[in-house]
Amino acid sequence: MVRLSILLTALMLLSGLHMTAQPVPGRDENIPFLVTFGSKSETAWGDDDFCQIIFFSIPKEVSTPVYLRVFDADVSGLNDEQKGDWNSKMFYGIYGGKGACSNEDAQKSNMKGKYDSGTLLATKTFGVDAATDNKWYTFGPFNPSEGELLPEFGGNVFKFICEGTSGDDGNMYRLFLSSSPTSNVAVEGAFAFYFKYKFRLHDNNQEVSHIYPYIDKRVVAIKQANFDWDNDGVIRIVSVAKNGESMAVSGDNVWAESRHTVSEAEKNTSFDIQMIKNKKTVIRNNNVVMYLQNQFGELMPFYSVPIGGIPKYKYSIGVKPKTSK
Template sequence: MKKGFGITLMFLFNFNFIQLQAQAVPAKNENIPFLVTFGNKAEKNWGDDDYNQIVFFSLPKEQKTPFYIRIFDPNIGGKYDENKGGFNSSSTFSLYGAGCFSEKDEENKDPIGNYKKGNLINSKTFGAETIYDGKWFVFGPINPLEGEYLPNLGGYIFKLVVDGTSGDDGNLYRLFMSVKDDDNIPVEGGNAFMYEYSFRLNESQQISHLYPYIDQNTISVKQFNFDFDNDAYIKLIAMSQPGLRLATSADGVWGNSLHPMKKQDQKTCLDLLIVKMGTQSNNNVVFYIVNQRDQFLQFHSIPIGAIPKKLIGIKPVKK
């Protein structure tokens, strides 16, 4: 007799004020295994729509000592990465400081326009070098004052741009903003955010979370997801409602749906639950969300303010 997993959603609704000290990307509370960036010759139905990931890091103005951006498994080859007939790919990681943030939302999300604007602090291209397989590579030490000072975004802003620069393999990696070069020690008061999230779904039946921030002027949101392969479903949990099923995409296409927001949802983070139901492995997806003005919303590693929570029970089910 086999045992599977049934996922029970219990509609006990409460409010959780998160104060986490972490700048891991993906964050532990998101339960996402890896970011994913494919080489620029990959087929898009492998789960990457633009072969690019842009991540912003914010440091409070009180941070005076140097910090580091640590990258886990930056190469494309070996244990974690996705092999498409022999590793032949490269990825370039570029860190930008002053002047890095664009007033054009799309340049903060996609590799179009002047998306590499800002003072280039460091850049490195990785191939299949085994020396980096399953290891950490470090940019730094970095002076916080090298960033772009934007108080409304949390302080000094830095931008990490990851481009798939050759080949067709998938680069799976994680990031951490740390005060140490040889350990993951978070910057107190720091955060990370992005406008589009390209990531690997869990292989087992688990629940992942995304936390887009809703500002005081948002009255509706439209979510877009790419290449879910009908392998998971998405629930939107807001202060105004305990859970709403969202449209999900099939293989190599976008899915989207529009949802109104109420006053109590403003100045909070939504909790987007991605519930893995199938058994498909190597499923990579892309997600972004806009408001009624077509402005891209930020996904925060550390949710801002209040987030609605619904208790999720996962229990074995006999089959």
């Protein structure tokens, strides 16, 4: 597990980074929406278990109220994916207190057990609701001390859960941790992380999306798993030592896995996992699930902003010169 007390130093050294760490999906990710389907959906639509968990970390020094804002919280209208009549309900919950993040079930890929651990601070269930379609809905205020204090994760941690409780429609939404109830104002030093990520890809096949895991000093290999990629192009790793190493990609309604070694030069840096769509065929409404594990089988968090910045391949590290005979 990455120790964020170390990572925060790198975060704050980057000028203005806290101003881009608040939205989920993050700006550098170039992902249009998070996605959660109703509980009666077919997994072939791109959601394996109809639940998404996002964590937000707030520095201990922050004492002013914070708000969690959800864009397009309802399940109907402009952005969502309709299957027949609109019939889905989405549960939104914000959790803090002991166990909100530290409970192991909250950090697993199977959404079983006590993944909803901690103290439920706020909740609301949405269905068809024109008042929130394509608009922001605000939860809060929350006192940062209501989160679970985890210095190894950077401060007070809150957990956000979106879970489909009925129906078969797809809910597309975005999040923003804000210091204002009416607009998106960044909370200084805060950031988001997630152990399993479910999202919608762009329809435009010229767009490239990204996710950013951090490779700490313990990691010698990663195993990636992705679900329902629909063979929509390629997924590759760019790092200080990898210049586009290919990952296995899944077809329709199936998982694919691949293992990738980590060099010494890549430790304590981020990976840029790039999702490059099929340039010959336009695949629309492609919803994807992805997670990573280290060699111990622990899930590795992705970050809404790349720790240490977006990695750049260094030829001198990635390529060894040929020895003369």
